[in-house]
Amino acid sequence: MTDTKPLLGAHESIAGGVHQALLLGREVGCDVVQIFVKTPSRWASKSLTADDIAAFQATKAEVGIWPVFGHSLYLINLASPDDELWRKSIDALADDLERCERLELPGLVIHPGSHKGAGEAVGLARICQGLESVHRRLPGYRVQVWLETTAGQGDHLGYTFGQLRAMIDGVRRQVHMRWDEETRAQESH
Numbered sequence: 001m002t003d004t005k006p007l008l009g010a011h012e013s014i015a016g017g018v019h020q021a022l023l024l025g026r027e028v029g030c031d032v033v034q035i036f037v038k039t040p041s042r043w044a045s046k047s048l049t050a051d052d053i054a055a056f057q058a059t060k061a062e063v064g065i066w067p068v069f070g071h072s073l074y075l076i077n078l079a080s081p082d083d084e085l086w087r088k089s090i091d092a093l094a095d096d097l098e099r100c101e102r103l104e105l106p107g108l109v110i111h112p113g114s115h116k117g118a119g120e121a122v123g124l125a126r127i128c129q130g131l132e133s134v135h136r137r138l139p140g141y142r143v144q145v146w147l148e149t150t151a152g153q154g155d156h157l158g159y160t161f162g163q164l165r166a167m168i169d170g171v172r173r174q175v176h177m178r179w180d181e182e183t184r185a186q187e188s189h
């Protein structure tokens with residue numbers, strides 16, 4: 001690799017449409033841009049329309065900013081010990097990823113989650129189960145989940161590389177186990 005120039009970017013607003021973030025990025029000279037794919041403080045937002053997608057793709061081609069990546073809702077907590085909030089988080093993450101996939105974004109940044117006093121091991125297991133559930137729901141998706149490092153404030157997980165490693169390994173193990181089970185099930189037919 002000969003070009004080592006770092007890519008500089010910013011998180012830009014999608015007020016007025018997802019394509020607006022690209023125009024704002026061009027104004028301040030961004031190489032890359034991060035966006036929310038819906039209002040970050042609300043569980044539900046209206047779906048992206050075909051016009052939204054078309055405007056985004058046209059503006060992307062015009063301004064030449066790439067990659068653009070997504071940032072998930074702040075409300076999502078895959079480590080939550082509360083079953084209702086945990087399931088809601090899985091639904092919201094799947095919705096965020098669907099939006100990213102339609103916009104052809106390469107990745108969605110998520111905060112791994114807070115165990116809320118349930119303990120780190122419990123929280124890590126919940127995160128792995130949540131991610132696995134999302135993977136199972138969205139087969140064939142190209143967009144990736146990108147785990148954000150945290151400062152370890154409160155009970156937030158993801159403040160050591162060891163924890164991030166445990167999340168990645170935990171999901172891989174579960175995906176692999178599922179694959180093994182499916183293979184065995186097919187072989188036994």
Ligand SMILES: [Zn+2]
Nearest residue numbers: 071109111148
């Ligand atoms: Zn973040």
